[in-house]
Amino acid sequence: MSKTISIDGQAVAFSDGQTIMDAALAAGIYIPHLCHNPEFKPHGSCKLCTVKVNGRNVASCTMPAVEGQEVLSDTGELNAERLVLTQMLFVEGNHLCPGCEKSGNCQLQAVAYYLGMMSPHFNHFYPQREVDASHPDVLLDRNRCIYCELCVRASRDVDGKSVFGLSGRGIGTTLVVNSTSGRLGDTSIAATDKAMQVCPTGALLVKRRGFAVPIGDRIYDHLSIKDHLSIKEVQTGGDHE
Amino acid sequence: MEPCEFPDIEQRLSPVLQRHGADASRLLQILRDVQDTLHFIPPEAVTCISSHLGIPRDSVEGVAGFYSFLSLQPAGEYRVLFSDNITDNMLGNRELMQYFCNKLWVEQGRVSEDNLVSVDTTSCTGMCDQGPAALVNGWALTNLDQNRLDLIAELIRSRKPVADWPPMLFEVVDNIRRKDTLLGDAFESGSAIRATLTRGTRETLAEVDKANLRGRGGAGFKTASKWTFCHAAVAEEEGSVICDIGGNPERFIVCNADEGEPGTFKDRVLLTSYADLVFEGMTIGARVVGASKGFLYLRGEYRYLLEPLEAVLKRRREAGLLGDNILGEAGFSFDIEIHLGAGAYICGEESALIESLEGKRGRPRNRPPFPVTHGYKGRPTVVDNVETFAAAAKIGLHGGEWFAAQGTPQSTGTKLLSISGDVSRPGIYEYPFGVTVEQILRDCGGDDAHAVQISGPSGTLVSWQEFGRRIAFEDLPTAGAFMVFHRKREMFAAAHNFTHFFAHESCGFCTPCRVGTELQKKIMDKIAGGHGTPADLEELKHLGGILGSMSHCGLGHSAANPVLDTLKKFPGTFERKLKALAFEPAFDLDGALETARKITGRDDEWAHL
Ligand SMILES: Cc1cc2nc3c(=O)[nH]c(=O)nc-3n(C[C@H](O)[C@H](O)[C@H](O)COP(=O)(O)O)c2cc1C
Ligand code: SF4
Ligand code: SF4
Ligand code: FES
Numbered sequence: 001m002s003k004t005i006s007i008d009g010q011a012v013a014f015s016d017g018q019t020i021m022d023a024a025l026a027a028g029i030y031i032p033h034l035c036h037n038p039e040f041k042p043h044g045s046c047k048l049c050t051v052k053v054n055g056r057n058v059a060s061c062t063m064p065a066v067e068g069q070e071v072l073s074d075t076g077e078l079n080a081e082r083l084v085l086t087q088m089l090f091v092e093g094n095h096l097c098p099g100c101e102k103s104g105n106c107q108l109q110a111v112a113y114y115l116g117m118m119s120p121h122f123n124h125f126y127p128q129r130e131v132d133a134s135h136p137d138v139l140l141d142r143n144r145c146i147y148c149e150l151c152v153r154a155s156r157d158v159d160g161k162s163v164f165g166l167s168g169r170g171i172g173t174t175l176v177v178n179s180t181s182g183r184l185g186d187t188s189i190a191a192t193d194k195a196m197q198v199c200p201t202g203a204l205l206v207k208r209r210g211f212a213v214p215i216g217d218r219i220y221d222h223l224s225i226k227d228h229l230s231i232k233e234v235q236t237g238g239d240h241e
Numbered sequence: 242m243e244p245c246e247f248p249d250i251e252q253r254l255s256p257v258l259q260r261h262g263a264d265a266s267r268l269l270q271i272l273r274d275v276q277d278t279l280h281f282i283p284p285e286a287v288t289c290i291s292s293h294l295g296i297p298r299d300s301v302e303g304v305a306g307f308y309s310f311l312s313l314q315p316a317g318e319y320r321v322l323f324s325d326n327i328t329d330n331m332l333g334n335r336e337l338m339q340y341f342c343n344k345l346w347v348e349q350g351r352v353s354e355d356n357l358v359s360v361d362t363t364s365c366t367g368m369c370d371q372g373p374a375a376l377v378n379g380w381a382l383t384n385l386d387q388n389r390l391d392l393i394a395e396l397i398r399s400r401k402p403v404a405d406w407p408p409m410l411f412e413v414v415d416n417i418r419r420k421d422t423l424l425g426d427a428f429e430s431g432s433a434i435r436a437t438l439t440r441g442t443r444e445t446l447a448e449v450d451k452a453n454l455r456g457r458g459g460a461g462f463k464t465a466s467k468w469t470f471c472h473a474a475v476a477e478e479e480g481s482v483i484c485d486i487g488g489n490p491e492r493f494i495v496c497n498a499d500e501g502e503p504g505t506f507k508d509r510v511l512l513t514s515y516a517d518l519v520f521e522g523m524t525i526g527a528r529v530v531g532a533s534k535g536f537l538y539l540r541g542e543y544r545y546l547l548e549p550l551e552a553v554l555k556r557r558r559e560a561g562l563l564g565d566n567i568l569g570e571a572g573f574s575f576d577i578e579i580h581l582g583a584g585a586y587i588c589g590e591e592s593a594l595i596e597s598l599e600g601k602r603g604r605p606r607n608r609p610p611f612p613v614t615h616g617y618k619g620r621p622t623v624v625d626n627v628e629t630f631a632a633a634a635k636i637g638l639h640g641g642e643w644f645a646a647q648g649t650p651q652s653t654g655t656k657l658l659s660i661s662g663d664v665s666r667p668g669i670y671e672y673p674f675g676v677t678v679e680q681i682l683r684d685c686g687g688d689d690a691h692a693v694q695i696s697g698p699s700g701t702l703v704s705w706q707e708f709g710r711r712i713a714f715e716d717l718p719t720a721g722a723f724m725v726f727h728r729k730r731e732m733f734a735a736a737h738n739f740t741h742f743f744a745h746e747s748c749g750f751c752t753p754c755r756v757g758t759e760l761q762k763k764i765m766d767k768i769a770g771g772h773g774t775p776a777d778l779e780e781l782k783h784l785g786g787i788l789g790s791m792s793h794c795g796l797g798h799s800a801a802n803p804v805l806d807t808l809k810k811f812p813g814t815f816e817r818k819l820k821a822l823a824f825e826p827a828f829d830l831d832g833a834l835e836t837a838r839k840i841t842g843r844d845d846e847w848a849h850l
Contacts, residue, residue, distance in 0.1 A: 165299030167306030
C-alpha cells in the first residue's frame with residue numbers, strides 16, 4: 001500500500017518512517033540542503049531545506065512525511081529565504097572561494113550558485129577562527145565551518161571515534177576535537193575516515209589532494225547541485241570528492 | 242595568562258565524582274561543582290570527567306562551553322555578574338558596574354591580574370523588583386548601590402568566602418502585592434493529594450480538563466491534553482488501556498523552573514513561599530500520568546533556593562507525601578529530584594530543558610516526536626511551568642468548576658504577574674484573567690506609563706493607546722512579565738537591550754537564529770552609535786521575517802518581536818537616531834584616524850577627514 005504526499009503539485013510516494021526529504025530525494029526532487037546527507041541521522045540545523053506544509057514552514061529533512069501533505073518547496077518566496085540563509089553562512093565565517101581547494105566541489109558554493117547569490121549582502125563578521133594543520137594527513141580550517149555536524153555524526157556513528165563536537169553557543173559556537181591539546185594531530189582521525197568525506201565545505205580537507213582535479217573540471221563546474229544531487233546523492237550518499 | 246596546571250586533578254575531583262556516580266546525565270551537575278571548587282573547568286578536569294563518565298572528551302567540553310556560568314578559562318576567584326535586563330539598566334546597573342570595576346581596578350569581561358576577581362554582565366537574574374541585581378559566584382545579590390558595592394569590594398579584597406558575607410546582601414523578598422485564589426487561600430499540605438486519591442485518577446484528570454487549565458509558561462497549551470497524551474503514549478506503546486494506572490513503565494514529570502524570560506520572577510516567589518503547592522501539583526500530575534519520578538529544573542540564578550527546596554522535599558518525604566506508597570496508597574510512588582541549570586535561557590524551552598536534564602548542551606530537539614511521547618531518556622514526559630503545577634494542586638483540591646468560575650472562557654483561573662520598571666510598587670500581582678492593562682497600571686502605580694512589555698522580550702510591546710487590552714489568551718497571552726516604561730524612556734533602548742539578550746542566548750544550532758540575532762544586534766549597535774539609516778530599518782524588518790519563519794524554535798521565532806513591535810508602535814524612537822542619509826558605513830572613518838593622530842601628535846585640519 002503506497003502513500004503519497006504532493007510536492008509542488010507532483011504526487012510523491014513514501015513509506016512510513018520517511019521524511020519529506022527522503023521522499024523527495026527518492027523521487028529525484030531537489031530540495032536545497034546542507035546539513036543533510038541521507039546516510040546520516042537527520043539534523044535540522046541549516047534550515048535550507050525549509051518547505052511549506054499546509055501553510056507552515058518546516059524543515060523537510062526532519063519532518064516525517066504524512067499522507068496527504070501538500071508541500072511547497074520550489075517557490076520564489078522560499079528560495080529567496082534560502083538565499084538569505086546562505087548569505088548568512090557566508091558572512092558568518094571566512095570563505096575564500098576563488099582560492100579554496102574545495103572550489104567547484106563545495107556544496108555551500110554550489111547552493112549559492114543554485115540560489116542565484118550574487119553578493120553576501122550583509123557585512124562580513126570576519127571572525128577569528130583557528131586553522132588546525134597539526135595532523136600529517138588532514139586539515140581543519142574552522143574559517144569555513146558551517147556547523148552542519150556532518151563530521152560529528154560521521155565520526156561518532158560510522159568511525160566510532162567521536163573526533164568532533166561543538167562547544168560554545170550562539171555566534172560563539174566552535175568545532176572542537178577530541179584531544180587534551182585540542183589539536184587534530186593528537187586525535188585518532190585518519191584521512192580514510194568517513195568524517196573526512198562528508199564535509200559540505202572546505203573546512204575539512206585531506207592534505208596533498210587539493211586541485212587533483214583542476215578547477216573548471218569539478219562536479220559543480222558542469223552540473224548544478226540540483227542536477228547533480230537529484231541524480232547522484234541517492235546512489236553515492238553525497239560523497240563529492 | 243598561562244593556564245593553571247592541575248596534576249592532582251583526580252584527587253581534587255574525587256569527592257565530586259563520587260557524589261554523582263558515573264552517571265553521564267549528571268554531567269551538568271558535576272561541572273557546576275567543579276566550577277564551584279576550582280572557579281573554572283580546566284582541561285585536566287575535562288579529561289578526568291570524560292574518562293570517569295565514559296563519554297568523549299569533546300562532549301564534556303561541549304557542555305562546559307554551552308552554559309554561561311561555566312567557564313573553560315580561568316575566571317577569577319570571585320566572579321561578579323551584573324544582571325543586565327532593561328529594568329536593571331533603568332535602575333543604573335551600568336554605571337554601578339563601572340563604579341565597581343574602577344574600585345577593583347578591573348576591566349569588564351577581564352580577570353584581574355591577580356586572578357582574584359572578574360566583573361561582567363549576565364542576562365536577567367529574576368530580581369527585577371529589587372534590582373539592580375548581580376550574582377557573585379552564582380549567589381544572588383539585590384538592591385545594589387554604591388554603599389553595598391563598596392562593602393562587596395572590601396569583602397573581595399580581604400578574600401572573605403562568599404558564605405561568610407553579611408546575609409543582608411543576599412536578602413530576597415517576595416513583594417506580593419495582590420493575592421487572589423492561588424496565593425490568597427491557606428493551603429494544607431497533602432490535602433490536594435488526599436482529594437485526588439479519594440476522587441480517583443481518571444476523575445481528577447476530568448477535573449483538570451473541566452477547569453480548562455492552560456499552561457502558565459506562555460504557550461497556553463491545555464494541561465489536561467498534555468497529561469492525557471503523556472499517559473496515552475505508554476499505553477499505546479504497551480498496548481494497554483488509557484488511564485490504567487499502576488505497574489506502568491517509566492514516565493516523567495518535569496517542573497520547568499527555568500524562568501529565564503527577562504522581567505519574570507513569579508516562579509521565584511512560588512518556589513520561595515508556595516513550594517508545597519508546586520510539589521503537590523507535581524505529585525498529582527504524577528498520579529494522573531503514572532510517573533514515579535519527577536524533576537524540578539531550577540535555573541542557576543536561583544541557586545540560593547536549592548537548600549530550602551531540598552528541605553521542603555525532605556519534610557514532604559517524612560510526611561509521606563513523597564516516596565513509596567504516598568499517603569498509604571499501595572503502589573503510588575513518586576519522588577522529586579532538583580537539577581540546577583547554569584545560565585542558559587534556552588533551557589526553558591521544554592525539549593532543550595530535557596537535553597539539559599540529560600546532561601547535554603541545551604539544544605532544542607527536532608519535533609515530532611514531542612516530549613509527551615519521547616521526552617527524558619526517550620520516555621513520555623510532561624513538562625509544565627511552576628505556576629501550572631500550583632494551579633493543578635488547587636484544582637485537585639477544589640475541583641474544575643471552582644477553578645473555571647474565575648477568568649474568561651478561554652483563560653480560566655488567575656494569573657501571576659511579575660511587575661517591574663517604572664512603577665511605584667513593583668512585585669507580584671495575582672489577577673483573574675481578563676484584567677485590563679489599565680487596571681493593573683492603576684494598582685501598581687504606573688501613572689506615567691507610556692508602554693508595557695508584556696511577557697518579556699519574546700512577548701508583546703503594548704503602547705499607551707492599547708491600555709484597554711486584556712491579559713488573557715484571547716488577547717494578550719503572557720508568561721507573567723509586565724515591564725513598565727514611563728513617558729521619558731527611550732523605547733529604542735529597550736529594543737536594543739533585547740536584541741543583545743537574544744543574540745547572547747541563541748543556542749547557535751540553526752542558521753537563521755545563530756546568525757540572524759547577531760546581525761540584528763550589530764544593526765542596532767550601529768543605529769545606537771548614530772550611524773543608522775533608513776536602509777537599516779528595512780534590514781531589521783527583513784531579518785525579522787526570516788527569524789520568524791525559518792528558525793528552529795520559539796527563541797528564534799520571537800527574537801525579532803521587540804524590534805518589530807517598537808518599529809511599529811514607536812517609529813519615532815528609531816527615526817530620531819538615524820542619519821538622514823541613504824547609506825552610512827558602520828564605522829567612523831575620521832574616528833579611525835584618532836590613533837594615528839595621537840602617535841604623530843598632530844591634530845590640525847589636514848589630520849582629519
Ligand atoms: C526560548 C524559550 C524559553 C522558555 N522558557 C520557559 C520558562 O522559563 N519557563 C516555562 O515554564 N516555560 C518556558 N518556555 C515554554 C516551554 O517550552 C513549555 O512550553 C512550558 O514549560 C510548558 O509548560 P506549561 O504548559 O505549563 O506552560 C520557553 C519556551 C521557549 C521557546
Ligand atoms: S567541519 Fe565540515 S562537516 Fe564538520 S561541522 Fe564544519 S562544515 Fe560541517
Ligand atoms: S531558534 Fe535559536 S535557540 Fe532555537 S534552535 Fe535555533 S539557534 Fe537555537
Ligand atoms: S538540510 Fe534540513 S535543516 Fe539542513
